[in-house]
Amino acid sequence: MEQPVELASEIKIGPVIDPGLSLAAVSDKISSIVLKRKTTLGWMVGVFIGFILLQGLLTGLTWLLMKGVGVWGLNIPVGWGFAIINFVWWIGIGHAGTLISAILLLLNQSWRNAINRFAEAMTIFAVMCAGIFPIFHTGRPWLAYWLFPYPNTMSMWPQFRSPLLWDVFAVSTYFTISAVFWFIGLVPDFATLRDSAKHRWQAVIYGFLSLGWRGSARHWQRYEKASLLLAGLATPLVVSVHTVVSFDFAVSIVPGWHTTIFPPYFVAGAIYSGFAMVLTLMIPVRSIYSLEGVITMRHINNMAKVTLATGLIVGYGYTMEAFFGWYSANKYEQFMIWNRMTGPYAPFYWALIFCNIITPQFLWSKKIRTNLMAIWIISLIVNVGMWLERFVIVVTSLHRDFLPSSWSMYWPTIWDWAMYIGTIGLFTVLIFLFIRALPMITIFELRMLLPGAKVKEPVAQ
């Protein structure tokens, strides 16, 4: 459990946690952010901005429900516009949370302990934002429950051979399991908050949420087993979710979508955008709440490396898409890829190549990986790039239909933008509320990294 202090060549990366912290100091540091720290002006401003953006979502949804999906820029052939682009973008962002919390747990990467709670929260909020789009894209969201198999007076059942139905199962399972995993992880920390509470009402609320957790060894044994099992279940789940999302495209016969490389390349892209989002959020939060001793440069460095690695996989995906477009000798495929690169949406394609392939190459340099401002800017560019990727996949594949008579262009309307920006507002508000009300770092797992957690039994035994 102890992390050796690693001196990485000429630039010092530092340990995974400040070794000078004691068990009590760590508990106090994280819980006091929630319990004692006054609500800061910065927090208020952040929530306010998020809240203003959130109004875009509410206004957009209201107008949509009054008028119907015609207010969006959709047409035939481009029947999948912002709704699907944003859905895939948000789901992808969520995937880093599961990767950090589950896959890195199985791989025994203890540096994840400081960032997993935050990343999991990000997952849940991102999936909430994602879910809004397909539900409203159905046109009659009040009938969205028709997607689930239940006995009904119409004697109708869902089509289990449709990837869109697989999506319903994959995303709802993903949300449920992520939320459960998150809550289970929070239970021992709720106990810490309960026992550190200044006010009675805090003790009651956190005590209720802690389920009466008392840190019994018998409980911890089952708890650790359950955490490991949940991580083992969440790992194939996260891969399956984005695979199923990619099936929405790959199972169809649309040139540009009908590609076997989609599942792995979607999963890599999801992790890529997710890590970028973790960096985007973590870098400011870390300095605002002075968590430099807990979220160290090693975390930032490791996350930058994962971003680079997944970025390279995504780059490979783009290359293969282009290569097979040519190599397939199928003129529709060839036209599609040529149109993507030189057609009316070419600027989007090249912007995507710039954001997702060129920009992350800077992360090869350790100087850049240890420069917070540089990483933060790169992470923002990657977020934009991954959104462009989904735009390019959805729109350029559809807008040139098989017959030139049904060609068209897709441009989002103000209502598309309102909803998209609105979900960013929703996400922001939720993240700020989370930071204020819950411990944003898993306290008990952080303790496991400290020298104080090392078991040295007294010799006389």
Place this chain on the structure above:
Amino acid sequence: MSGHALEEVSPVYGLMAEFETAGQLVAAARKTREAGYKKFDAYSPLPLHELDEAMDLHDNRVGWFTLCGGLTGCTVGFSLCSWVSALAYPLNIGGRQLISIPMFIPVTFECTILFAGLTCAFSMILLNGLPSPYHPVFNWDRFVTASKSKFFLCIEAKDKKYDPEETKAFLAGLGAEEIAEVAQ
């Protein structure tokens, strides 16, 4: 609780000792078990895998429940797809098979994970006897640090070997900083 009302209930839950380090707690738990105590528990602010071995804890039921949950989910998912597609709402599309196994895998898989994950979480919570709004260990005011920085060991009065004086001396011999009787 009325069932227990007739039994003689000791007003004392047990004797609790506080330790400064994780190592002391593990050593203490090992010696307590070796001394023949059965009804005791260790409390720590973080999971100590060494305690599992020291206290001989090997409850694998969560794993078995999860497996059962997963198998149930797998069966439910596949049966649902098959029943709907072959019996409840059969669609003859060019004479293709009604039970098309590859197309049912995603839903079967998601149901497996969903059932296994929920069973795992709930079985862990229920086997731990949670939620438990009240527990005697919280009666000692020093116990608030058990979720933050200190390590505790409690030998219950229900244990056959329990003796107020002897057990206290035993705990003191383990290097405990503070020892107290905890009310029921």
